[in-house]
Amino acid sequence: MTQPAATSTQAEPQAPAAAPTTPFVAPAVELTQEDRMLAAASYLGYLVGFWLVVPIVVYVLKREKSRFVAFHALQAIVIHVLGIPVLIFGMVFPLVMTAVIALAVQPKGANQEAFGVVMMLAYLLGMLVPWGVYLALSVVCAVRAMQGRMARFPVAAWLTDRFLAGDKGVARS
Numbered sequence: 001m002t003q004p005a006a007t008s009t010q011a012e013p014q015a016p017a018a019a020p021t022t023p024f025v026a027p028a029v030e031l032t033q034e035d036r037m038l039a040a041a042s043y044l045g046y047l048v049g050f051w052l053v054v055p056i057v058v059y060v061l062k063r064e065k066s067r068f069v070a071f072h073a074l075q076a077i078v079i080h081v082l083g084i085p086v087l088i089f090g091m092v093f094p095l096v097m098t099a100v101i102a103l104a105v106q107p108k109g110a111n112q113e114a115f116g117v118v119m120m121l122a123y124l125l126g127m128l129v130p131w132g133v134y135l136a137l138s139v140v141c142a143v144r145a146m147q148g149r150m151a152r153f154p155v156a157a158w159l160t161d162r163f164l165a166g167d168k169g170v171a172r173s
Contacts, residue, residue, distance in 0.1 A: 094126025
C-alpha cells in the first residue's frame with residue numbers, strides 16, 4: 001500500500017512578477033490657450049455671421065504651427081460644408097410636407113385659422129430640428145477643442161485626415 005505524498009505547508013517560492021510593459025507614448029504637445037480658443041472659434045464662427053470665413057482664416061494662419069488647430073479648423077470647414085444640404089433639406093422638406101397636408105385636408109370655417117397655426121408650428125419645428133442638431137454638434141466640438149481634446153466625427157474626421165495627410169504645410173506635432 002502506498003501512502004499519499006506529504007503536502008508541505010510551506011509555499012513554494014515563485015518567480016517575481018514581471019514589470020508590466022507599456023508602449024511608449026510620445027509626450028503630447030503643449031497646447032496654448034490661443035490654440036484651444038482658435039480651434040473652438042472655428043466651429044462657432046457661424047454664430048456671429050462668419051460661417052466659413054473663421055475656420056478658413058484659422059486654418060491658413062495656424063496650419064504650419066499646430067496640427068491640433070489645423071485639424072479642428074479643417075473639420076469645422078467640412079462640417080459646415082456638409083451641413084449645407086442638410087440645412088436646405090431641413091427648410092424645404094417641412095415646407096413641402098405642410099403644403100401637402102394643407103392641400104389634402106383643407107379645413108373649412110373656424111377650423112381654418114387653427115389649422116393654419118398648427119401647420120406653421122409644424123413647419124417651424126421641422127425647420128428647427130436640423131438647425132438644433134447642427135448647433136449642438138458645433139457646441140460639442142467647440143467645448144472639446146477648448147478642453148484640448150480631439151472631436152472626431154465619422155465622415156468629417158475621415159475627410160479631414162485624408163486632406164491633412166496630403167498637405168505638406170501642416171505641422172506634424
